Amino acid sequence: MSPIDLAFFVLAAVAVLAGWRVFATDSMVRASFLLLVSFIAVAGIMLLLAAPYIGVATIFMMAVEMMVMALFMVAFMMNPAGLNPMMMVHQDRLAKVAGLAAFVALTAAVILTDLPDRAVSADASVIHDLGIELLGPSMLPFESAGVTLLAAMIAAVVLSARSGRFGPSDEGSRPPGLVPGGDPAGRIPDDERSDKTESGHHDEHES
Amino acid sequence: MSLLTVLILAAALIGIGLYGALSQQSFVMLMMGFELMLNGVLLAVIGFWSLGTGGTPKGQLLAIVVMAVMAVEMAVGFALVTAVYRRRQVDTTEGLGTLKQ
Numbered sequence: 493m494s495p496i497d498l499a500f501f502v503l504a505a506v507a508v509l510a511g512w513r514v515f516a517t518d519s520m521v522r523a524s525f526l527l528l529v530s531f532i533a534v535a536g537i538m539l540l541l542a543a544p545y546i547g548v549a550t551i552f553m554m555a556v557e558m559m560v561m562a563l564f565m566v567a568f569m570m571n572p573a574g575l576n577p578m579m580m581v582h583q584d585r586l587a588k589v590a591g592l593a594a595f596v597a598l599t600a601a602v603i604l605t606d607l608p609d610r611a612v613s614a615d616a617s618v619i620h621d622l623g624i625e626l627l628g629p630s631m632l633p634f635e636s637a638g639v640t641l642l643a644a645m646i647a648a649v650v651l652s653a654r655s656g657r658f659g660p661s662d663e664g665s666r667p668p669g670l671v672p673g674g675d676p677a678g679r680i681p682d683d684e685r686s687d688k689t690e691s692g693h694h695d696e697h698e699s
Numbered sequence: 700m701s702l703l704t705v706l707i708l709a710a711a712l713i714g715i716g717l718y719g720a721l722s723q724q725s726f727v728m729l730m731m732g733f734e735l736m737l738n739g740v741l742l743a744v745i746g747f748w749s750l751g752t753g754g755t756p757k758g759q760l761l762a763i764v765v766m767a768v769m770a771v772e773m774a775v776g777f778a779l780v781t782a783v784y785r786r787r788q789v790d791t792t793e794g795l796g797t798l799k800q
Binding site: 496497500501504507508511512514515520523524527530531534537538540541542543545546549550553557560561564565568580581582583584586587588590591592594595598599602603607608609610611612613616618621622624625626630633634637638640641644645647648649650651652654 | 700702703704705706707708709710711712713714715716717718719721722723724725726727728730731732734735738741742745746747748749750751752753754756757759760762763764766767769770771773774775777778779780781782784785790791792793
């Protein structure tokens with residue numbers, strides 16, 4: 493077994509184990525760092541696969557992203573430090589079956605497919621080629637990705653802003669009733685909820 | 700390390716991510732599942748590029764597009780978590796009943 497194979501199998505084991513532990517650990521901060529470990533292992537495999545630019549970019553991007561994730565964990569979630577045992581899952585069996593089925597199906601597809609075998613040559617200048625490609629023939633998709641990121645930034649600001657330009661986005665809105673003039677089917681608007689006396693089955697989580 | 704083993708590893712990551720995305724109650728943990736799935740996709744793309752196509756630069760471009768998808772998913776996802784928390788004071792999927800009926 494060559495050193496590259498050995499490194500690949502070690503990194504693959506780290507990636508899968510850390511990825512699995514993400515959903516099995518008590519602490520949410522620890523979960524985000526385990527996800528980071530998984531990403532770094534995958535980035536290491538990319539380095540082995542002769543993709544240094546993508547690999548290093550993945551490491552940087554994921555390091556920042558997981559720090560943001562850890563901050564969100566502390567800000568929003570209970571039990572960020574994992575001091576108490578915690579199991580917050582629903583439809584566990586269905587999810588396990590679905591995950592396993594996805595793995596088995598994709599693996600079967602990979603094994604049954606006649607895979608191409610044209611490795612990138614060892615002396616190829618892949619980063620140089622990528623740069624020429626990005627600012628040459630493929631500039632439109634590359635710039636489109638940039639514009640998409642800009643749109644995502646604007647969307648994130650709009651979504652997370654406390655209010656829209658003309659006040660809260662759902663102020664005064666009332667969903668249509670189930671029967672004409674009747675009670676709305678879903679959520680009762682906030683300003684009406686206080687004088688509703690019904691102990692509805694649909695309203696219990698929202699107060 | 701062959702294309703076969705790389706793709707099987709990618710399949711394993713996608714399977715774990717799918718389990719996480721379907722089973723977790725907390726929104727942020729759910730997004731970790733999505734991230735793990737996209738991680739597998741990214742690995743598969745790079746595997747195909749490196750071992751299947753002989754290093755066409757367009758393969759790396761596809762990987763960059765996948766990374767942009769990851770970033771968009773993170774940004775919009777966290778903005779949605781913030782918006783939902785602000786309106787409903789909930790941080791788990793069980794806390795939302797509006798679309799239930």
